[in-house]
Amino acid sequence: MNQSVQQETPLRSFQRLHDIVASYPKQQSSLIPILQSVQAEFRYLPEEMLTFIASSLELSPATVYGVATFYAQFSTEPKGKHLIQVCDGTACHVRKGTEARAELAKALGLTGEQKTTPDLMFTLEKVSCIGACALAPAMMIDGQIYGQLTPAKAKKILDDIRRQEEEHAKA
Numbered sequence: 001m002n003q004s005v006q007q008e009t010p011l012r013s014f015q016r017l018h019d020i021v022a023s024y025p026k027q028q029s030s031l032i033p034i035l036q037s038v039q040a041e042f043r044y045l046p047e048e049m050l051t052f053i054a055s056s057l058e059l060s061p062a063t064v065y066g067v068a069t070f071y072a073q074f075s076t077e078p079k080g081k082h083l084i085q086v087c088d089g090t091a092c093h094v095r096k097g098t099e100a101r102a103e104l105a106k107a108l109g110l111t112g113e114q115k116t117t118p119d120l121m122f123t124l125e126k127v128s129c130i131g132a133c134a135l136a137p138a139m140m141i142d143g144q145i146y147g148q149l150t151p152a153k154a155k156k157i158l159d160d161i162r163r164q165e166e167e168h169a170k171a
Contacts, residue, residue, distance in 0.1 A: 043120075046076070077115075083123050083125070084122060086126055095137045097136065103151035
């Protein structure tokens with residue numbers, strides 16, 4: 001059955017944001033859980049949403065922006081549907097995980113400091129550690145760990161995800 005995707009409108013996004021903020025107590029200690037929930041819903045923290053959160057919690061926009069940019073878990077830039085985190089910890093680095101990351105960047109068409117594909121399907125990040133040293137080199141995609149990477153294995157995993165996306169789009 002082909003399901004049509006409902007067009008996201010600013011009003012619909014605002015309503016979802018409002019519902020998230022309203023589900024927490026109106027106090028400063030709610031800030032981080034609200035930011036986590038908003039990022040989970042929208043995949044990043046747009047400036048206008050940070051301003052709304054600040055107003056709702058009666059905090060300065062600078063305070064909210066400061067928290068959103070201080071913690072590495074938050075992003076003020078759009079992220080792709082699939083988050084690829086390639087470990088660059090000691091074990092992964094020594095076992096040439098950088099080669100797998102380079103292959104992924106090439107396959108995704110990412111250059112320079114670019115992390116997210118223009119279609120917002122993939123974001124590729126280098127992270128300090130994913131806690132899978134025994135599997136080095138390793139990466140995590142959408143919470144699933146893949147180990148003993150080679151450039152070819154990393155590209156095959158990416159190709160498999162792309163194929164699944166294409167099949168899902170046809171369904």
